[in-house]
Amino acid sequence: MxxxxxxxxxxxxxxxxxxxxxxxxxxxxxxxxxxTEGRWVLLQEDYLARHGAALDPEARRALTGRAAEIVVLAIAEAVGKDPQLVGRELLEEHRSTIGEKLxxxxxxxxxxxxxxxxxxxxxxxxxxxxxxxxxxxxxxxxxxxxxxxxxxxxxxxxxxxxxxxxxxxxxxxxxxxxxxxxxxxxxxxxxxxxxxxxxxxxxxxxxxxxxxxxxxxxxxxxxxxxxxxxxxxx
Structure with a gap:
């Protein structure tokens, strides 16, 4: 099938x-x-790289456009950190750039x-x-x-x-x-x-x-x- x-x-x-x-x-x-979606994806990739991790292409494809909470859970699992901490770190960094050079x-x-x-x-x-x-x-x-x-x-x-x-x-x-x-x-x-x-x-x-x-x-x-x-x- x-x-x-x-x-x-x-x-x-x-x-x-x-x-x-x-x-x-x-x-x-x-x-x-x-x-902004492209910038958000790049921020995630940079965060993963700083932690010596990466998402495979299919996982990345599936996450694009999803709610931040879903993205954070996947990245937290990949880097082995608490999801709440990962969420704070990622979203604070993302918020700091929103409105700049859109x-x-x-x-x-x-x-x-x-x-x-x-x-x-x-x-x-x-x-x-x-x-x-x-x-x-x-x-x-x-x-x-x-x-x-x-x-x-x-x-x-x-x-x-x-x-x-x-x-x-x-x-x-x-x-x-x-x-x-x-x-x-x-x-x-x-x-x-x-x-x-x-x-x-x-x-x-x-x-x-x-x-x-x-x-x-x-x-x-x-x-x-x-x-x-x-x-x-x-």
Whole structure:
């Protein structure tokens, strides 16, 4: 029996550009809008190296995009230290760099701002609320995002669909009528399980998110033309 995932069913994004228009749009944050996911992964790798440890490629792939608590447990096991201590050390180091030299990924902020001009927009992130608000403020998009969902807002983080369901509910939209943007396998699993139409834009090497449409970046010209044709529901 094959272990390959079942093919995705036919969806509006099979056609490019689609003839469909979403009623609302939900963005991931780290690794999709801004390069913080890559920096978080590098910080983890540096921490492991300082302790003479490493994660194998499959473990690294599975952890990308997961909640910090899951990452900390895996790293604590690899380095043989108390998870609470590892969590404090890693998160203190990560917090000290959040807000410093945040680099938006190509086309990300332009795409979000254009969409926010015509459709309700949410950001759904496995980040803690405190860190998510810093990122949105530093990126200059806190004023255009209608809803933000952080890890404290749900009982189960991604890959559970709960975060995307909460975002759709807060926007007053049916999940099936929402367009999601994700970069990681973890996030894509969450969005698909919630029933969103999904575009994957992977930015971390080794990530192979499952989605009906994949783009190399948010500078995609067809994407921009498609969005330009959306009618406003503002």
């Amino acid at each position: 094959s272990n390959q995932p079942a093919p995705l069913p036919s969806v509006p994004l099979d056609r490019w550009p689609p003839v469909w228009t979403p009623s609302a749009v939900i963005f991931d944050c780290d690794g999709l809008l801004v390069d 680099t938006p990924l190509p086309g990300a902020l332009e795409t979000l701002r254009t969409i926010a001009g015509v459709k309700p927009v949410a950001v759904a992130s496995n980040s803690p609320r405190e860190m998510l608000e810093v990122k949105l403020a530093e990126l200059g998009i806190a004023d255009v995002v209608d809803v933000s969902i952080a890890i404290e807002d749900v009982a189960a983080p991604k890959p559970s669909p709960e975060m995307y369901l909460a975002a759709a509910r807060a926007l007053g939209a049916d999940p099936a009528d929402c367009l999601g943007f994700e970069d990681s396998e973890t996030g894509a699993e969450a969005a698909l399980a919630a029933g969103l139409q999904l575009i994957a834009v992977p930015s971390i090497p080794g990530q192979d998110p499952r989605a009906p449409r994949r783009l190399s970046s948010l500078t995609d010209a067809v994407l921009a033309d498609w969005i330009a044709g959306w009618g406003s529901t503002r």
